Amino acid sequence: TQLLEQSPQFLSIQEGENLTVYCNSSSVFSSLQWYRQEPGEGPVLLVTVVTGGEVKKLKRLTFQFGDARKDSSLHITAAQPGDTGLYLCAEGYGGSQGNLIFGKGTKLSVKP
Amino acid sequence: AAGVIQSPRHLIKEKRETATLKCYPIPRHDTVYWYQQGPGQDPQFLISFYEKMQSDKGSIPDRFSAQQFSDYHSELNMSSLELGDSALYFCASSLVGQGIYGYTFGSGTRLTVV
Numbered sequence: 169t170q171l172l173e174q175s176p177q178f179l180s181i182q183e184g185e186n187l188t189v190y191c192n193s194s195s196v197f198s199s200l201q202w203y204r205q206e207p208g209e210g211p212v213l214l215v216t217v218v219t220g221g222e223v224k225k226l227k228r229l230t231f232q233f234g235d236a237r238k239d240s241s242l243h244i245t246a247a248q249p250g251d252t253g254l255y256l257c258a259e260g261y262g263g264s265q266g267n268l269i270f271g272k273g274t275k276l277s278v279k280p
Numbered sequence: 281a282a283g284v285i286q287s288p289r290h291l292i293k294e295k296r297e298t299a300t301l302k303c304y305p306i307p308r309h310d311t312v313y314w315y316q317q318g319p320g321q322d323p324q325f326l327i328s329f330y331e332k333m334q335s336d337k338g339s340i341p342d343r344f345s346a347q348q349f350s351d352y353h354s355e356l357n358m359s360s361l362e363l364g365d366s367a368l369y370f371c372a373s374s375l376v377g378q379g380i381y382g383y384t385f386g387s388g389t390r391l392t393v394v
Contacts, residue, residue: 199380210284210370210385211323218381256322260380267313267336268383270322 172257172271180277184246189274191257192239198260200240201268202231205254214242247278282306284373284386292392293361301356301389305373311335312354313383314346317368329354330376361393 173192181187191200199218203211215224217233217240224231228251230243244251254275258268285304293299305312311330315323316339325338329348340346343361348354358365368390372383 201382203385208368208388208390210372210388211383213382213384216380216382267325267328267338267379268315268323269325272322 172259172269174255174257174271174274176274177272178275178277180279181247183248183278183280185278186243186245187247187276188241188243189255189276190239190241191271193259194238196237197233197240200233200237201258201260202240202242203256203258203270205256205273206252211256244276247276249278249280252276252278284371284384286369286371286386286389288389289387290390290392292394294394295361295363297361297393299358299361299391301358301369301371301391303354303356303371303373303386305352305354305371306384309373309375309384310352311374311376311379312348312352313372313374313379314340314354314356315370315372315385317370317388319367321367323370326356358391363393366391366393 175190201216202214205211215231220237221235222233228245232241254273256273258270287302313328314326317323326340328336332348344358346356368388370388372385
């Protein structure tokens with residue numbers, strides 16, 4: 169089971185700023201999922217990336233999967249207070265059942 | 281759209297007591313996963329079920345057991361509770377083989393052991 173490293177661990181920015189968070193592994197991902205979690209709530213799936221070099225956009229969020237499929241990034245443009253939360257990357261493993269291993273997450277705070 | 285339903289949302293138990301957490305997956309989802317998330321920690325996989333059979337086991341203590349019923353809902357039974365069991369417990373569901381493309385998580389049960 170590989171270890172997922174996320175950076176930065178904490179990020180505090182002002183509304184309107186841009187930011188990027190990273191997820192890295194020493195091994196190749198089969199697929200990578202990004203989740204956002206608010207305090208006391210379950211993680212909510214944002215996107216799944218599968219193909220090396222893949223870029224997916226979700227409104228102001230841009231997700232990129234590295235060509236070698238060992239890293240991924242999430243870029244948020246013009247951050248808003250509603251973007252505040254814990255951003256988790258996760259990889260599926262365990263065969264067809266697809267159990268997940270999570271990174272430690274990036275805790276984002278966007279101040280008005 | 282129907283989501284994953286977990287009950288109860290909050291539970292307070294004393295040490296050495298037992299607790300039962302319930303999970304109702306999205307209709308037609310046949311695979312259920314349980315995760316434990318301690319304070320400030322990432323979710324840790326406990327156990328999963330497919331078609332009422334245990335499909336994989338993670339870091340689930342021997343004091344815990346779980347099962348999936350004929351209507352696909354699942355229950356996590358926790359006995360001899362310890363203070364360290366205080367955590368958020370999440371259930372997620374998917375169709376078999378589709379979990380690697382993303383789960384739908386429930387809102388969780390916050391268990392506090394005092």
